Amino acid sequence: EIVMTQSPATLSVSPGEGATLSCRASQSVGSKLAWYQQKPGQAPRLLIYGASTRATGIPARFSGSGSGTEFTLTISSLQSEDFAVYYCQQYKNWPITFGQGTRLEIK
Amino acid sequence: QVQLQESGPGLVKPSETLSLTCTVSGGSISSYYWSWIRQPPGKGLEWIGYINYSGSTNYNPSLKSRATISLDTSKNQFSLKLSSVTAADTAVYYCAGGYTTTVIDYWGQGTLVTVSS
Numbered sequence: 342e343i344v345m346t347q348s349p350a351t352l353s354v355s356p357g358e359g360a361t362l363s364c365r366a367s368q369s370v371g372s373k374l375a376w377y378q379q380k381p382g383q384a385p386r387l388l389i390y391g392a393s394t395r396a397t398g399i400p401a402r403f404s405g406s407g408s409g410t411e412f413t414l415t416i417s418s419l420q421s422e423d424f425a426v427y428y429c430q431q432y433k434n435w436p437i438t439f440g441q442g443t444r445l446e447i448k
Numbered sequence: 449q450v451q452l453q454e455s456g457p458g459l460v461k462p463s464e465t466l467s468l469t470c471t472v473s474g475g476s477i478s479s480y481y482w483s484w485i486r487q488p489p490g491k492g493l494e495w496i497g498y499i500n501y502s503g504s505t506n507y508n509p510s511l512k513s514r515a516t517i518s519l520d521t522s523k524n525q526f527s528l529k530l531s532s533v534t535a536a537d538t539a540v541y542y543c544a545g546g547y548t549t550t551v552i553d554y555w556g557q558g559t560l561v562t563v564s565s
Contacts, residue, residue, distance in 0.1 A: 342509075375551045377493075384542055384555035385493065396553075428493060432550035436508040439493040 347440035353448040362443045364412040364429035373433040376414045380425045450475035452543050452556035466530040470543030477524045481549045484528045486539040533563045
């Protein structure tokens, strides 16, 4: 099973600033990496797939990069609605696995 | 727009079988791949398994063959059965769908299932 490790566990950022979230895979997943956003009491929402392709309707301030074992989700100019938990997910191998999440909180 | 709604008991006794159903609206159940994903309270996400439109399934080995996912195309529903449950199976269970087996495009709202006597 591929283990996904996200860092940091919690990130405190002021609105209007940018945020960088990291995800590391225990073995190469190529570009088979997705990012989801989850707000309290809600289901996750797909943000990024293929490591860097935004899902339908996702604002351009969200961008993904990386390949192999190291990935980054960058959110530029944070809006109030962006404060949430973010999960990375690999789909290179079954079982598909998620990271433990990064909580993005208001500073 | 595809919409998903989970239904089933919110409380299951230890050693019994958890049964949930997901009703799909706004799209044909034959056009997507359907999954169950769970999230223990305050924790991360675990993909339980998926089924495709022809009924082929794949399950997370961590569940040790306790999970069964089935499809009822006549009712536009798919279901999860998880046998021999323990407190560790307490979680919010999401039904989900996607154009492939790889990422989730559509999510249900989730339903909390508690395993307790």
